[in-house]
Amino acid sequence: MTTIAMIQARMSSSRLPGKVLMDLNGQTVLQYIVSAAQRVKNIDKVVVVTSTEDDDNAIQEWCSENNVECYRDSLHDVLKRYFGAAQHYNAETIIRLTADCPLLDPSIIEQLIVFYEMNGADYCSNVALATWPDGMDCEIFSMSSLKRAHEEATLPEDREHVTRYIHRNRSIFDVRNLPCPLGDLSDHRWTLDTPQDFEFLKQLLPLLPKNPSYTDILSTLKTLPKLDIKNNQPRVTIKQSSNTNRSYERSQKLLERAEKTIPLGTQTFSKSRLSCAPGHAPLFASHGRGGRIWDVDGNEYIDMVMGLLPTSLGYADPDIDHAIKTQLDKGITFSLATELEYRLAEKITEHVPCAEKVRFGKNGSDATSAAIRLARAFTDRDHIIVCGYHGWQDWYIGSTARHKGVPQAVRDLTHKVDFNDLDQVEALLNKHPNKFAALIMEPMNVALPNENYLQDLKTLLHKHDTLLIFDEVITGFRYAIGGAQEYFGVTPDLTALGKGMANGMPLSAITGRNDVMDEMENIFFSGTFGGEALSLAASIAVIDKIKNQPVIQTLWKSGETIKDGLNRLFSQHGLSELIKLCGLAPWQILQFASYGEYSPAQIKTFFVHELFKRGVLSFGSYNICYAHSAQDIQNLLQAHDNVLSLLKTHLQNKTLSDYMDYPTIQPVFEVRKNA
Incomplete structure (x- = not known):
């Protein structure tokens, strides 16, 4: 097997031109990375x-003077x-390095070679x-993978970035990642991209x-914290495409295959x-990273669904994945x-106001149904x-348009009221005295509760010896670490928790x-x-992260930016x-x-399908x-700007139906109405 290390280098860097041949403590930057590769x-x-x-x-001249191959x-x-x-060097395995990593540790390359093999x-x-650490970057791939990427990639972004096509098409490429054994060190910045980086490296x-080795560097910087510089933003290793001509061919083929064995082709x-x-x-x-997702056709999106809120x-997330x-x-x-x-139950009772005892389930319907029982x-x-x-179980879904299969006797036990309407609740309680076990509600969805509504509702229910249950499957660990009940200052008798608990792992909780x-101890919930x-380990890590980092503040800040931008x-x-x-x-x-x-x-x-085309x-x-x-968020707002402009044109010209070459999607059922 012929293994070739290829070091990508150019003089025309926009932020630090000529950096690869700059003198860094007596030798060129390029010499550092070449020497590291030669020691592997x-x-x-x-x-x-x-x-x-x-x-x-100049790069070719340097290579000639130093007896280094140049292509x-x-x-x-x-x-x-x-x-x-x-092709020129008959490579079977390619190791891709970049010339802006002068501190690259050869032992990391060797670990990655073993991992690859x-x-x-x-x-x-x-x-x-x-x-x-940023500056320890290394990639290894097969000649067959490089050949396929070269033959199939057509987007300018895929041609400019060597492995972008492979990254975004993980449904056809087997992509693996070697994590750092010392945990997440990605905030360390040892790369060369700016004059500030150069001064840092010159002093270090x-x-x-x-x-x-990279551990030598860590040890040295530990003794000199003022010298160390850090990445302030998460590293983006793949740029999002601006292409709107997206193919969904593989998604369509997979749907046809899936529907042969799965009703609707999916679980949700x-x-x-629909x-x-x-x-x-x-x-x-195909895969997701951070706030982005890729489909099986290799299209990249800013994800505003996030698995229907649990992620x-x-x-x-490196901290949660490490715990798992x-x-x-x-x-x-x-x-x-x-x-x-x-341990998890103790954390929930510490942060959720109503929580005194806790039991766990796997999805939101488990928790809401346990609360009802x-x-x-x-x-x-x-x-x-x-x-x-409140989920798919008979006691709730029987009250919706999707009630097929639910006995009428079960449906008769469930009564619906509108949000913010105390009179409706009082009328029901008076009409059926001593009949109601509880009212279960989302304390907030599309409409804000009226002033004192939640507290007055609790008082009214308790007057009739009826329990108040908050369904915080969505709002829990999202509005605040203690959920909507912390945010609004009203404590229910029971709470169902779910989506915010474990960053995508299947877990819910009933507490109160x-x-x-x-x-x-008397009912059967087992x-x-x-x-x-x-999932329990993930949830402990999630709550710790929410407690120790500005997670909730960031959710609010990002959401406010989106709200202000969209309303504008x-x-x-x-x-x-x-x-x-x-x-x-x-x-x-x-x-x-x-x-x-x-x-x-x-x-x-029209709106959501045009957003798909623009990567949202x-x-x-x-x-x-x-x-x-x-x-x-900036990209998201730009996509909305484009879609809104197109929508306005078609509405004014009465051409919306002519433009849409896809059918109108009807809601499964509607339960959240703005007051």
Whole structure:
């Protein structure tokens, strides 16, 4: 197997021109990285790959003077340059390095080579998920993968960035990442990109031993904290494409295959073809990172769905993933309870105002249904009042348009009321005295509660010996660490928690007053996977992160930026009466009005499908995560600006139906209405 290390170098850096040949403590920057590559075992040849531009003649001259192989090709089509070099040197395995990493530790390259060989992957790196210090970057991939990328990649971004096509098409490439064994060190900045970086490296190098390892560098910087510089923003290793001509061919083929064995082709109504038009929308995901997601066709999106809200920190959060992987080494589901159960329960009782005791489930419906059963057991009553969306179980879904399969006797026990309408509640309680076990409600969704509404509701219910249950499956750990009850200052009797608990791992909880929760010993609420350890470990890490980092503040700040930006755009385009943004900043929902012959559903369908084309995945809501960056939000607002302009044109010209080559998507059912 011929293994070639290829060092990408050019003189035309925009922020620090000529940096690769700058003198850094007696030798050029390029010499550092060449020397590091030459010290790596099992590399057959080290080649500098540069462009044919006149600026880069100096790089070729340096290579000639130092007996280093040099290959030259296109400046902008770097993928072509790499493929040409790989062909020229008969490479079977390519190690991609960049000339802006003068401190690169050869031992990291050797680890990655072993990792690549053991896994048999198409591509391995330590940058697919950044955990190593910035400046320790290395990628390894097969000649066959490089050849396929070269032959199939057509977007300018895919040609300019050698491995971008591989990264975004993980449904066809086996991509692996080598994490840093010391945890997340990605805030350390040892790369050379700016004059500030150069000054830092010039001061640091004399303090290091010859040929330092990355641990040598860490140890030195630990003694000199004032010298150390850090990355202030998360590293973006792949740029988002501005291409609007997106293909969904693979999604369509997978849907046809999936529907042969899975009704609707997926497990969730909101992720199915009922929410978007097949052939015109992404239906299957490949992978996610931070606040972005890639579909199986390689299209990249700023994700405003975030798994329907459970991924509140972002995909592949290093802290949560570390907790999961650490627990994975110990086991998943055991024959006995584990300490994780009471440790997580203690954290919930510490932060959630109503929480005195806790039990765990796997999804939101587990928690809301447990709350209903507890309330019925505690009050010895059968009837329930519902206000919001509370899951798929018979006791709730029987009150909606999706009630097929629910016995009428069960449906008769559930009564619906509108949010903010105390008179409705009082009328029901008076009409059926001593019949209602509880009222379960989302304390906030699209409409704000009226002044004193939640407290007055609690008082009214307790007057009738009826329990108040907050469904905080969405708002818990999102509006505040203690949820909406902390934010609004009203404590319910019971609370259902879920989506915000474990950053995508399946976990929910029912919590509340001691006397009510003690009925758990008398009812039957029990499941094999209630104590599943990976989710519990993830949830502990999530709550710790929310407590120790500005997670909640960031959700509010990002949401406010989106709200201000969208409202400005609605006004600029004269569409403020047609589209309104409802809800609080961490979780906002669009509501559409009709316009002439066009229904709200048709306008919404147009809106979300045009956002898909512009790299925004949204079904009409803005489910902020901690990882969404300022650049993500800027791109999102630009996409909305473009879509709103197009929408206004088609509405004015009465050409919306003619433009839409996809059917109007109708809501499954509507439970959240703006007051």
